[in-house]
Amino acid sequence: MTDSVEETADETDDPGAANTGYSPTCDARTDIVRCQGLSKRYGDFDALKDCDVRVRQGDVFGLLGPNGAGKTTLIRLLLGYLHPTGGSCAIAGLNPEVDSVAVRREVSYLPGDARLPRHMRGDGVLKFFSEIHPSGNRDKSHSIAKRLELDLRRRVAFMSTGMRQKLALAVVLATETPLLILDEPTANLDPTVRGEVLNLVREAQNEGRTVVFSSHVLSEIEETCDEVAFLRHGVLAHELKMAELFQRHRVTAKAPSTVPEIPDPLANSASITIVDAIGDREGRVTIDTAGDLAGFLPWINSLGLSDLRIEPLGLRSVYDAVHAGQKVAI
Structure with a gap:
């Protein structure tokens, strides 16, 4: 055809x-x-x-x-x-x-x-x-x-x-x-x-x-x-x-206290952004990352987080943002 x-x-x-x-x-x-x-x-x-x-x-x-x-x-x-x-x-x-x-x-x-x-x-x-x-x-x-x-x-x-x-x-x-x-x-x-x-x-x-x-x-x-x-x-x-999408991940977890500031040069090298907790009294945080996770994981491990979950950001999140007319970071 x-x-x-x-x-x-x-x-x-x-x-x-x-x-x-x-x-x-x-x-x-x-x-x-x-x-x-x-x-x-x-x-x-x-x-x-x-x-x-x-x-x-x-x-x-x-x-x-x-x-x-x-x-x-x-x-x-x-x-x-x-x-x-x-x-x-x-x-x-x-x-x-x-x-x-x-x-x-x-x-x-x-x-x-x-x-x-x-x-x-x-x-x-x-x-x-x-x-x-x-x-x-x-x-x-x-x-x-x-x-x-x-x-x-x-x-x-x-x-x-x-x-x-x-x-x-x-x-x-x-x-x-x-x-x-x-x-x-x-x-x-x-x-x-x-x-x-x-x-x-x-x-x-x-x-x-x-x-x-x-x-x-x-x-x-x-x-x-x-x-x-x-x-x-x-x-x-x-x-x-x-290839850029595959380097994006979302981390969700419970934090025992306020998440400390991301140290340099980690913030620059991994392009890490901390997103506000999503309506949760138990102190849940969401952290979006871009880049290699290897340098990011030791810092995450030092925070004493619990119920930790790391997953690819995925095409669905980008598609939904575009469909809603929102600005897309990648």
Whole structure:
């Protein structure tokens, strides 16, 4: 699914033109996706406003946000399905406004509402898509379908929603383009198959491919992505490198007395902030940390705390803060 079959027929004269292999112009760590001030406006409604995004070649890049935040609008602008009302974007140096077919040669796209020929059997669908572009790989698509435990003998019309999702994934992930765009790829799948899809995403990255991954499942983003962009009301509200998030922890405990001032240079090196106790008569304190915990733990041990709990800050806390319109520290 370079595009869904019905979408392709509607929006380009060349339905088989997508996915012709890796771009020779994309070096190892260049930006394969660039957006500058990208906007899409419908009347007085901003579906996307002044969006600046850069995705490096070889990264897994997450898009997060509630329904209506602008994720699908951004993807459709990148692929040339929509025309921007402001700003610009490019994939592998190609402008979708100038040549959207050339752009889609660089992309394997799984839409959130993937549609497949209902009269075909699963095997026929894989054969069809593997033959309509030069980078198709029928053997690989069969291998992926097997890993996803998909019965290819059924007609699409008689497949469940989850089976159709597996079939679409086998089409998209087997197509060896430099960029994969996956819109809710694990929707309607059981936990075991979800895990296998994430394994396939990591394998694609290990092959040097780039993945743009839109999902509502925060644990999937945490597990697979190098960087995440948060969209809210059509605005890019926050960007986060996952390596920075993994260095953030929250310590909660009961303190026997007032917690002493953090000594220098510990405060500077670990970026430690003490948050006020949360409505507790027993003197509970919350301490947020950023950086290596190794230098922080001896100080914590000296405080005589009890009921100590240390846990990763987690993507949920960042997502909730962004969704609430709050300032995010990382």
